[in-house]
Amino acid sequence: MWKWSYAADIAPELLRAFLMTIGAALSGFALAAVIGLIMAILVRSGLAPVRWATRGIVEFIRSTPLLVQLFFLYYSLPMLTSWSMSAYATGVIGLGLHYGTYLSEVYRSGIEAVPKGQWEAARALNLSRSKTWLRVILPQAIPPIIPMMGNYLIVIVKETPTLSAITLVEVLLTAKNTASVTYRVFEPYTIAGLLFLLASLVLSLGVTLLDRRLRRSTAG
Amino acid sequence: MSCAAVNMNLPWSEWLPILARGAGVTLQVTVLSAILALFMSLMAGLGAGSRIAAVRVLSQVYIQVFRAVSLLVLLFWVYFALPFAGLELSKLASAVLAIGLNIGAYGAEIVRSSVAAIPKGQIEATIALNLSYRQRLWRIVVPQAVARMLPPLGNLMIELLKSTSLIYFITLADLTYEAMILRNNYYTWTPAIFGLLLIVYFLFSSCIALAFRMMERKFTAWR
Numbered sequence: 001m002w003k004w005s006y007a008a009d010i011a012p013e014l015l016r017a018f019l020m021t022i023g024a025a026l027s028g029f030a031l032a033a034v035i036g037l038i039m040a041i042l043v044r045s046g047l048a049p050v051r052w053a054t055r056g057i058v059e060f061i062r063s064t065p066l067l068v069q070l071f072f073l074y075y076s077l078p079m080l081t082s083w084s085m086s087a088y089a090t091g092v093i094g095l096g097l098h099y100g101t102y103l104s105e106v107y108r109s110g111i112e113a114v115p116k117g118q119w120e121a122a123r124a125l126n127l128s129r130s131k132t133w134l135r136v137i138l139p140q141a142i143p144p145i146i147p148m149m150g151n152y153l154i155v156i157v158k159e160t161p162t163l164s165a166i167t168l169v170e171v172l173l174t175a176k177n178t179a180s181v182t183y184r185v186f187e188p189y190t191i192a193g194l195l196f197l198l199a200s201l202v203l204s205l206g207v208t209l210l211d212r213r214l215r216r217s218t219a220g
Numbered sequence: 221m222s223c224a225a226v227n228m229n230l231p232w233s234e235w236l237p238i239l240a241r242g243a244g245v246t247l248q249v250t251v252l253s254a255i256l257a258l259f260m261s262l263m264a265g266l267g268a269g270s271r272i273a274a275v276r277v278l279s280q281v282y283i284q285v286f287r288a289v290s291l292l293v294l295l296f297w298v299y300f301a302l303p304f305a306g307l308e309l310s311k312l313a314s315a316v317l318a319i320g321l322n323i324g325a326y327g328a329e330i331v332r333s334s335v336a337a338i339p340k341g342q343i344e345a346t347i348a349l350n351l352s353y354r355q356r357l358w359r360i361v362v363p364q365a366v367a368r369m370l371p372p373l374g375n376l377m378i379e380l381l382k383s384t385s386l387i388y389f390i391t392l393a394d395l396t397y398e399a400m401i402l403r404n405n406y407y408t409w410t411p412a413i414f415g416l417l418l419i420v421y422f423l424f425s426s427c428i429a430l431a432f433r434m435m436e437r438k439f440t441a442w443r
Contacts, residue, residue, distance in 0.1 A: 001305055063378060063425035064418045065385035068396060072418060075403070076411035158290040162386065172293055179300070189293070189301040196290040204288070 007187045010178050014188065017174035018195045024088065024170065025157040028095025032156070033149065035096050036103025040111060041133065043104065058101045067162050070094040074166040091163035099156050106148045110141035143214060150207035154200045161196075171195060230412060235402060242398030243420065249312065249384045249394060250424075253319040254377060260324025265331025279328065286325035292386050294318045299390045311392040315384070323380045327373065334368040335361065367440045374432030378425045385421070395420060 042054040061069070073094050078084035085093070114137055122132040164173035175188035260282075267279030286294075299314040309317065338361060346356040388396040399417045403410050 060418075060422055063382075063429075064421040065382040065396070067385045067388065068399075068414060068417050068421060071396075071400075072411075072414040076414050079408075080411050158288075159292075161290055161292040164292075165389070172296060176296075186301045186304040189297045193289060193293045193297050196293055197285070197288050200288040200290075201284075 001186055002190075003184070003187065006182070006184055007191060010182075010188055011191060013178065014171060014174055014191050014195065017169065017171045018192075018199075021160045021170040022157065022199070024091055024163060024168070025095070025153070025160045027092045028099065028160070029153045029156050031092060031096025032099035032103050032152070035100030036107055037138075039100060039104035040107035043108065044111070058104055061097060061101045066094060066098045066159060067165055069098060070162065070166050087163070087166045087168040090166055091160075091168050094163075095156055095159065099152055099159075102152055102155075103149060106145050106152065107141065109148075110145035111137060113144065114140045146214065147207050147211035150203070150210060154203045154207070157199055157203065158196060161192075230409070231406065235406075235413075235416075238398050238402055239395065239416075239420070242393060242395035245393055245397075246381075246384050246395040246424075249315050249319070249387060249392070250381050252312075252316045253323065253384065254380055256316055256320025257323040257327050257376075257380060260321060261327025261331050264324065264328035266335065268328065268332045269335060283325045283328050283332075286321050287329070289322065291318065291322045291383055292389065294322060295386055295390060311387070311390055314390060315387040315392055319380060319383055319387075323376060323383070326376055326379070330369055330372045330376065331365075334365045337368055338364050363439070363442060367436070367443070370432055370436045370439060374429060374436075377428050377432070381424055381428060382421070 039054055039058055042050055043058070045051050045054070070090065073085075074087065074090045118136055118140065119132070122136045127136065160170055161172040164170055164176075167173075169177070171192045175192040178188045179185045264279040264282050267275045268283060270276045270279070295314065295318040298309065298318045299311065302309065302314075342360055342364070343356070346360050351359070384394060385396040387394050388400065391397065393401075395417065399413050403413050406413065
């Protein structure tokens with residue numbers, strides 16, 4: 001069932017594909033961090049229609065599968081707009097949009113934890129809206145939520161194989177291609193599974209350590 | 221919406237039966253996986269706080285491992301690799317097993333933390349009042365734990381519904397799979413097909429959210 005020599009043969013290629021997967025996940029996470037922040041700020045906009053529209057979009061994206069969103073972006077957008085993107089770019093944008101809605105909730109919890117007096121003080125000092133956000137609110141809202149954001153990085157890493165549906169050759173598709181050449185299925189899929197298991201266990205250990213460190217620095 | 225659709229002359233009569241068939245499979249997988257996931261959530265979630273060391277360790281290992289796996293890779297492994305280890309499962313069984321075990325690990329964490337969040341004073345008060353074990357469990361622990369559990373469990377069930385779209389990869393004919401078939405036959409309608417697909421998933425998610433909000437109201441009436 002398990003042949004070590006075969007496993008050793010295919011491991012380098014799977015590892016290479018895995019690094020690409022991690023790259024896509026990190027890009028998706030970075031984009032999600034930006035989109036999430038924009039959504040979190042728009043949800044607190046002074047204009048009611050902007051608030052409603054943002055809340056509606058967040059709700060819709062959160063309630064539908066990433067896979068279908070990827071199909072929509074990859075296969076429909078070029079037909080609607082005559083503007084097409086590579087599978088990699090589509091995947092990163094899909095991950096960014098989907099998890100941006102989750103991160104917007106994380107930002108929201110951080111922003112709501114900032115005492116009201118800080119907003120009032122910023123107003124009393126006549127700070128502009130952008131200065132209030134950039135100099136007063138966000139520097140206090142973001143550090144405590146970094147571990148929570150780290151948890152979503154782990155989720156994104158685990159979701160990246162979905163990108164194989166839009167022909168991105170990441171680990172899972174590499175494993176599938178390997179299996180279809182050699183007709184040996186067990187090793188490639190097992191290695192792919194172990195790579196993700198290892199990555200998420202290492203990352204969650206990192207998040208735990210980071211969390212402990214942040215707690216100590218805010219407590220002390 | 222139907223008005224705009226008629227104007228666009230969508231071939232509804234040909235689409236609806238196909239999409240309805242796919243929706244049936246999606247709902248079937250959702251319900252079966254949800255049953256397995258809730259069962260695993262309760263077993264592992266309560267087991268993680270058990271006094272018996274073996275039960276505790278086993279529950280914690282299950283939670284850690286199945287939260288750390290990538291669901292799609294797990295699905296591939298169960299469906300394509302397990303037969304080589306001598307265990308051949310149908311598409312449906314593979315899907316339910318992979319999704320149920322994965323979501324169950326997240327659910328177990330919800331159950332565990334909800335039970336752990338009950339203030340110690342509540343348990344001490346039941347002892348002081350000389351309540352029996354059964355009274356303590358059903359009158360004090362369960363109502364408070366359930367009230368805490370429902371909102372995160374509702375979100376988790378929406379995650380479960382969304383994750384059923386992944387069974388498209390093992391060619392189980394769910395909603396997503398049928399939509400892809402439709403797309404092959406009505407290529408120029410691609411944007412409408414995927415748009416419709418997104419709306420259907422959104423409606424299903426909304427139903428789950430609504431159901432959990434109603435349950436929440438019912439189970440928090442004592443507050």
